[in-house]
Amino acid sequence: MTIQRPKGTQDLLPGTIEQWQYLEDTIRSVCREYGYEEIRTPMFEATELFQRGVGQTTDIVKKEMYTFLDKGNRSMTLRPELTASVCRAYVENKLYGQPQPVKLYYIGPMFRYERPQSGRFRQFHQFGVEVLGADQAIVDAEVISLVWNLYRRLGLVGLEVHVNSVGCPTCRASHREQLQEFLAVRKAELCNDCQERFERNPLRILDCKNPSCQAVTAGAPTTKDTLCADCSTHFARVLDILGRAGVVYRVNPRLVRGLDYYTKTAFEVMVEEIGAQSAICGGGRYDKLVEEIGGPPTAGIGFAMGIERVLAALQVQDKLPKKEPKLFAMLIALGEKAQTEGFALLNALRSQGLPAGMDLLGRSLKNQLKSADRQGARYALILGEEELARNVLVIKDLSLGEQREVPLTDAVEEINKNYQRGV
Template sequence: MAIQRPKGTQDLLPGTVEQWQYLEETMRCVCREYGYDEIRTPMFEATELFQRGVGQTTDIVKKEMYTFLDKGDRSMTLRPELTASVCRAYVENKLYGQPQPIKLFYIGPMFRYERPQSGRFRQFHQFGVEVLGADQAVVDAEVISLVWDLYKRLGLTKLEVHVNSVGCPVCRPKHRVQLQEFLTTRRDGLCKDCLDRFDRNPLRILDCKNPACQAATIGAPTTRDTLCEDCSTHFEKVLAFLEAAGVVCRVNPRLVRGLDYYTKTAFEVMVEEIGAQSAICGGGRYDGLVEEIGGPPTPGFGFAMGMERILAALQVQHKLPEEKPRVFAMLVALGEKAQIEGFSLMSALRTQSIPVSMDLLNRSLKAQLKAADRQGARYALILGEQELEEKVLLIRDLTLGEQNQVPLRKAVEEINKMYQRGVNA
């Protein structure tokens, strides 16, 4: 039996990879314009980083991490998310000593052992942004605006931005007591995970997708009911900035997010038509995370979005760009001498950054012209025994069906002119 790829992973083949490149290019462009720099961290980290950073009560840490012992008997984990890694890099590389805030973005693969389904994989890819060293409400609004701007540039529609404030260490304990009192008589309706969360982190019960838990929490006190003055003022400022930026958002008191480190602002972006899991982006403020992993007190705000889910949304809404031809011209060489001369010509064209390919299987003229058509080439550059004798190159326009010939010594110059006309058209 042939070896197959691991469950929950995928091969990104030619034709699909170009869609990823388009998405990544758009993300990098937006980040450059907003003044964010790229960061790249290791694929695996010490397990303790995620236990302390993501939180012991989260499903990620309890159920989904790929954890292993290395040859030094150290516990390592393939990164399930990147915020904790970015904060670790911020501390380890003493970025807190640089002018603040530090504005970073990342693109890369993450790993979670969960049940594969539409839009969810065990190896998946995230794009995210982190701002470290600033606690002002305008930071929250700028990051959410960046997300909104990105989706608009991609052409996505039917979007909803949900925002909430989950409070802070000052006001959250009051909500915790109220929520536990409310749920005490409803514990029989909670799932096993939420029963475990009841004492450890009852706020997470509001985030459970189990229908029974959702029914049990109808009418439950929300974090907005108990916000302290600082959190309430901060949230009102965030909403004002978002309105000023033209970001349409909906205040969702039940939005709490699934990670333990969030404080104050939390947000998600929802889109229709991509299945039950409609969230394509989520994030919020995490003012205690850097300190939790051993750094100085440092405010932070960020988000992560699954790239597979964005591509799924773009596909459903028919917003992916049409595939561009891979080559400008296909060299059709007939015979060994023509192949050698043609190879030299092709090499010269490539030094001019002209996308050109040639047949590698010694096929017939007809087969090579078909191959040129499959690759989307605009021109076929035909070189056979007769052309060699006459020292010319036959150029056939595969779109118009016209052809002409040019002297071989001027072929590079003429083809370059043709290419530049096409690029600038």
């Protein structure tokens, strides 16, 4: 029986991994420009962190977490998201003692047990940013503008930023009362999950993707209807800054996001034609989360985007870079002595940062030239018994079909000159 990879996971092979590297390199470049620093946290955490941080009523905690008992009988969970972990690291490492705000980003795998489908995996990868220690509206705008400018850098088009305010605990209490009153007469029409949410967290009902629940909540009171003066002013300020910065947005009063920790600003970036759902980024403010997991009162905001989903959008829109040649030069050594001498030459080229390879199977000249062409090499470096006897190397330009001889002692310098000139 052949062992296969677990359902909902994928192997990232050469030919595909270069696309990931391109996206990750662009992400790191944009984060540097915005002054964000990378953080890496453990792949697993104490289960309580996600129960308290993400929320007991969320689908993530109730249905999707990979949770296990370790050998010390402690409940551990593979991280389903990273905001709670970053906040835990912020508290544990006393980052609140540094100059604020602390601006962090991460790239890495997450784990959720859900039904695999287009754009959704059980092991998936996220890029996200978190800003801790600042509650000003301009911070919200910076976080949204970072992801907006990242997508523009990547060349994506047809994007929409949906933005809303879910309020604070004070004004959300009023919305909760109004929403429960609206839904009470139609509670039986809600799905089982939403009937449970009715008492514990009715706001989450607005986030349900079940068509029957969406029909029931049509016309329901939104958080925008009940914002207090402070939340309303904050939201208006966010929108004003985004508009002046040229970020195209749409206010979506039904946008509440699926996690319990959000306060005030919530947002998603949407793009069509990538399967399942059209969101390729989501985030918002979470001013109570750090305190909830045992830290000092600390404002926070961030977002996460699925690497797989962004790559799918880039693929659909034909925005991925074209495949680059693997090698600049391919050494074709004919015979053991030529292999030995040629390997030293190859090592000298590689030590100067020049991508070069050689045949390792002792194939014929014809087959080695075919291999060099398949790998996109610009030059074939031919070394056989005759060339060794004359102490020369044949440099063949595979794009022009021209070749010339150079003394072996000058070969490294000559090849490197061509590489530096890009010819």
